[in-house]
Amino acid sequence: MKTDGKSIYAQSSDIKSRTYLEYRKDMKKKAIAELEVLEWLEDKVKERYARKMVKVYKSGGDKFLWFLRKGGVTREPDFIAEIDDKKVEFEFQYAEKAGLDFYDFKVSKVAKKKGGKREAIQNKFFVYIHKPFLKYAIFEPEWIIKNGEYGMVEAWRSYAFRVPKEKFERLLKEDPTLKSLCQIIEAKNCMLNFQHSLIDINKDELSYLLQSVIDENKIVKIIPKDLDGFFKVCFILDNLNKIPQNANLWLIYLLSYVSENLSLEEASKVVYCIDFLYSKIELQSNELSQLVNKTKELKERIKSLYQSDGSYKSSLTASPLDETRYALFSINLLEDLIQDMIYYYSVTELEPVKKIYENVKDIRKTYKLITEAETAKSHKLSKGTSFS
Numbered sequence: 001m002k003t004d005g006k007s008i009y010a011q012s013s014d015i016k017s018r019t020y021l022e023y024r025k026d027m028k029k030k031a032i033a034e035l036e037v038l039e040w041l042e043d044k045v046k047e048r049y050a051r052k053m054v055k056v057y058k059s060g061g062d063k064f065l066w067f068l069r070k071g072g073v074t075r076e077p078d079f080i081a082e083i084d085d086k087k088v089e090f091e092f093q094y095a096e097k098a099g100l101d102f103y104d105f106k107v108s109k110v111a112k113k114k115g116g117k118r119e120a121i122q123n124k125f126f127v128y129i130h131k132p133f134l135k136y137a138i139f140e141p142e143w144i145i146k147n148g149e150y151g152m153v154e155a156w157r158s159y160a161f162r163v164p165k166e167k168f169e170r171l172l173k174e175d176p177t178l179k180s181l182c183q184i185i186e187a188k189n190c191m192l193n194f195q196h197s198l199i200d201i202n203k204d205e206l207s208y209l210l211q212s213v214i215d216e217n218k219i220v221k222i223i224p225k226d227l228d229g230f231f232k233v234c235f236i237l238d239n240l241n242k243i244p245q246n247a248n249l250w251l252i253y254l255l256s257y258v259s260e261n262l263s264l265e266e267a268s269k270v271v272y273c274i275d276f277l278y279s280k281i282e283l284q285s286n287e288l289s290q291l292v293n294k295t296k297e298l299k300e301r302i303k304s305l306y307q308s309d310g311s312y313k314s315s316l317t318a319s320p321l322d323e324t325r326y327a328l329f330s331i332n333l334l335e336d337l338i339q340d341m342i343y344y345y346s347v348t349e350l351e352p353v354k355k356i357y358e359n360v361k362d363i364r365k366t367y368k369l370i371t372e373a374e375t376a377k378s379h380k381l382s383k384g385t386s387f388s
Helices: 020-048 141-147 165-171 178-212 227-240 247-255 264-278 285-304 320-345 363-383
Strands: 054-058 079-083 086-095 102-106 111-114 117-120 124-130 135-139 149-153 158-164
Touching: 020 054, 020 079, 020 086, 020 124, 020 135, 020 178, 086 102, 102 149, 102 165, 117 141, 124 141, 124 178, 135 165, 141 158, 141 165, 158 165, 178 227, 178 320, 178 363, 227 247, 227 264, 247 264, 247 285, 264 285, 264 320, 285 320, 320 363
Parallel strands: 086 124
Antiparallel strands: 054 079, 079 086, 102 158, 111 117, 124 135, 149 158
16 A cells, blocks of 8 residues: 655654554554544634634544554644634643653654754644643743753653643643543543453464464465454464455455344454455455445444443343454444545545544443443452462
8 A cells, every 4th residue: 555755754663563453553542632632622722812713623634544554653733723814733742640750842843943053833832631630731832942951751762842840830721621521532542442452362362373374375375265264364464464365355255244244243353354454455446335335334233233331232142341342343443444545545435533433322331331340350350369
């Protein structure tokens, strides 16, 4: 697949140690917060520019993509605000813990060099949300240069502007609306971690197959005969960083398994395989059309299996927690797929993803189901543990 060389300017240093799925999970954490913050930020900009026409949107608009196939970051700002006929950029940062000694800002986001001297970038603001304090601040790059110190950030392995906590925290303002906003971000991150653990579960279950692969060349040639076979082979190839021969044909075969009777476990396997194959090929128009239709079918099938308590159910034998994990895993990958098709293929038949997990009917109920089940599991384990 083609990548935009102009937009990718810094490769992720450790993407090679992760699968593409793991990389996307990491990238999605910030995207969850950004997409939740969008409406809130527009309200703040409207307050700041009363009597002006204001519109705030993500860079790329409906084509906003929260991951790049080769890793790295883009030159695009996090948000763009149109204020009457003027455009202003916003960079977004989000603190998840208290007790920071410094608040760090990347040099390239704050200043540009002119004649050997760093000057603050114009027509740009930073919006910073401090989750533990339920406070926020909106400020210009110039404020960072005046109040910050140029120093090394070990976690980033690079230099940055570092604002001491005493100065930065005086800038923060309280906002009661941040409580519900931060709760939703926390819930979606919990769901992301919960559904992604299906990868580790599958790795454990299929470790014997991964260890027993002798002929890597042979495994890429034979089209599996059933869905379970497709899943196992795609999972192995993904972990071996291999691509099947005739991958386009594999995808078309795979789409034939999408039906109105698909269980959630089967849906998670189909979606995993689609995701794996899709990222390795260039789709022809007829293949793209079939994939778009099957994506719609999968979305509707999963949506129909939602239960009033926030869980998902398609089987009389599988546990509600497992079924919910399958559903969230599938929704997660389908949303990635939808946005990728809109970005790379300019698909108009699918609605752009406005918020991560927007296809989950009630985020709070599903979050409550997961946390209560995991709390009960932890309590059960601790009661069963004895020390001599």
